[in-house]
Amino acid sequence: MANKVNHGKEAVVLRKFGINETYQLAMYLLDQYRSTVLSCRYVVPPRLVAESRTQMEKVIKVAVVDTIMRHPMMQVGMIDGTSKTPSWIQLPSLDLAQHIKWIYLGGEDHDDFEQTIQETFRIQLDERFPDLETWAKQPGWKITIIRQGDAPILEVLIAFNHPQFDGAGAKIWHEDFLEILDTATAENGAYKRSGLDGDILRLPEAPPMLPIPIESLKSLPLDPKYFAKSLWEEFRPQFLNRLSRDVSQAAWCPIRTSPYKTQFRAFFMDDGSLSAILGSICADEIQALCRQNKTTITGLLQGLSLIAFSLRLNSTAAPAFQSSTIMDHRRNLPAAPPDAPWGSSNKAVGNYVTQLPHRFETELVARIRCKLPATCNSDEGINLSAELQRELWAVSAQNRLEIVRKVEAGLRNDIVGLFQYVTDWQKTMSNMAKKTRQFSWLVTNVGVLNGSTSEPDDQKWSIDRAQFGLSAEIPAAAIEISPVSVAGRGMCVSADWPDNAVDVTFGERIMADLERWLVQLASQR
Structure with a gap:
């Protein structure tokens, strides 16, 4: 009330x-x-x-x-x-x-x-x-x-x-x-x-109906094993952290709280630019290639990022990696109230995202590094060999499978279920900034935007392209990758990173790798 x-x-x-x-x-x-x-x-x-x-x-x-x-x-x-x-x-x-x-x-x-x-x-x-x-x-x-x-x-x-x-x-x-x-x-x-x-x-005098928080709409069940493991990782003694450091964490990129500045880069894959480089290839055909290999654009970007980070960091700095995918849980919400002005649950403007972590163990990362060229011109980069592409599609398919399983599980063992036990968020986030960074990268894909409300009609408004970006999230992933597509018009891939923690040249080389390899994959269709 x-x-x-x-x-x-x-x-x-x-x-x-x-x-x-x-x-x-x-x-x-x-x-x-x-x-x-x-x-x-x-x-x-x-x-x-x-x-x-x-x-x-x-x-x-x-x-x-x-x-x-x-x-x-x-x-x-x-x-x-x-x-x-x-x-x-x-x-x-x-x-x-x-x-x-x-x-x-x-x-x-x-x-x-x-x-x-x-x-x-x-x-x-x-x-x-x-x-x-x-x-x-x-x-x-x-x-x-x-x-x-x-x-x-x-x-x-x-x-x-x-x-x-x-x-x-x-x-x-x-x-x-x-x-x-x-x-x-x-x-x-x-x-x-x-x-x-x-x-x-x-504004109307009657109080507006706000979208209900995710925890008030759905139960957030936590299995005892998941809950106990999460508590142990959060509260285990510091000397144990030093004795048994998780080598998949992003220790190569220490968290620094100031000065605050975001580095942002983006590239576009639209019909015009792709046609200039690749003839008749368009971004939709990359989607088709993903489907053939049982993955999605999100899974592909996770796989490409793994290869890029394995190339740009050596085994001493990063023997293994963790990344995350941002998940939109609107699909898991119950039906919106009949009088909700936004209509259906999937049209609610509110906060319904959580994250899904991924691990890339030492053996996998070592195998990928063995298939990289012995020498690499840092500015020109490399092309993906047939062996690397096999690894890429296997990793991308596994990533997509993890996402599918998470969608099927809904909010069971979701990190937001742990969040409900936090009583002081400012203290929690301040403490997080003092810890080892967990994720080397994350992918947050807002999906495909419908750029037309009807059949082609030059008397109607339309959207030709889109670009999505985050400001640097200090304790989060070192580099945050944010693709967005417009149906039939191509895709933009952007990335951000904290200027005080990630070297600009390193971030630009990661982005150049992603762009180069997407172009290469499209040219093979």
């Missing part, structure tokens, strides 16, 4: 933070994480290209308003952020001038457009949201639209504080935003919405 609290004017407490929200807020407060960004390239219908700047801004603003009303997590503020039990509160209104920003570029130089996008993307990854006092008055998300002249394209970036929602939630937002743009109609030549007066959006 909603409770009244005194915070200036009366504020309605909607619910306490869930486990994921509290854990992510603790990272933010400790400056272990800052922001996440999902950017999409929108193609403007010809009927709107010539619209005035003012009219185009109205079209976009009204569509944003409709997404806000569909997804209540975009409507709420927060109180008691530094306590052990922060809460979401109802807001009476939003000042959209604080959440929507336009960047206009003159001229026709497409390079300027691309450079502005990448620069804006990188800046927003490391930007902090307003202070905690402001969080009680506005949500932790912002939208930036970049346009050059009267070009028929817009770049739309949504940057968000992870407690508000996750990367899959941002993907849902873009898909709903696209749908709303396509169905919006002008009334008497003007785009209007009730409750919208200039930049001030008056």
Whole structure:
């Protein structure tokens, strides 16, 4: 039941933070994480290209308003952020001038457009949201639209504080935003919405229905063996850690808490670039190659990363590895309430991700290293031999199998089940930063974004490409790999790492390896 609290004017407490929200807020407060960004390239219908700047801004603003009303997590503020039990509160209104920003570029130089996008993307990854006092008055998300002249394209970036929602939630937002743009109609030549007066959006007086935290929707069963093993790893005496160090942990990359700076790199595999290099090959055919080898793009990137890290680190620094895959559990949720404005459970903008760890033991890593060339030009890299490709597909298929088993197991023995026993997240995350880093890399794939709401129609909006990125997560994986695809339009693979812990040249070489090998695999089709 909603409770009244005194915070200036009366504020309605909607619910306490869930486990994921509290854990992510603790990272933010400790400056272990800052922001996440999902950017999409929108193609403007010809009927709107010539619209005035003012009219185009109205079209976009009204569509944003409709997404806000569909997804209540975009409507709420927060109180008691530094306590052990922060809460979401109802807001009476939003000042959209604080959440929507336009960047206009003159001229026709497409390079300027691309450079502005990448620069804006990188800046927003490391930007902090307003202070905690402001969080009680506005949500932790912002939208930036970049346009050059009267070009028929817009770049739309949504940057968000992870407690508000996750990367899959941002993907849902873009898909709903696209749908709303396509169905919006002008009334008497003007785009209007009730409750919208200039930049001030008056929110409904009735408390919004928030998506329920994952732990309140599903049980989180822990088998005794899993629970005991997790407790032992967490609390075993330090001298035992020194005597029996787990060589698969990322000791090669010590955790450093400051100074905070994200290094971010990305490459695209779209129809145009792939055709220029590979003839008629397109990203969809990589998917077909994955299917032939019983894996997925996520599994393939895990396998390619294993080879890249084995190549770039020697056996003394890293005899074995651990990595993780970020899992979206919306598929495991019960049906959404009939009156939920977002519709089905898989369309909830909230926090429903956990992680699945993977281990690559010493014997496997040694076998892969034996099949690498004796010498390697660090700048040019290597191609994958037939022997390495056999190892790649075996590892990738095993990774996919682990993911399938996790999907089938649902939330049994999931790390979020352990999280429910944490009573002080800031202390826990502060202590984690003092330990040996566990993961050398992780893969977080928000999946395939639907870039069209209908059959090809040049009078409809569409999405031509997407780019997803995380700010550096200080105690998490050394390098975080974030692919995102647009159906029929190709894929972007990005990576981030903490500048204070990972050498820039090392990170760039890992990314160059991934790009080179994806191109090589595509060329073999």
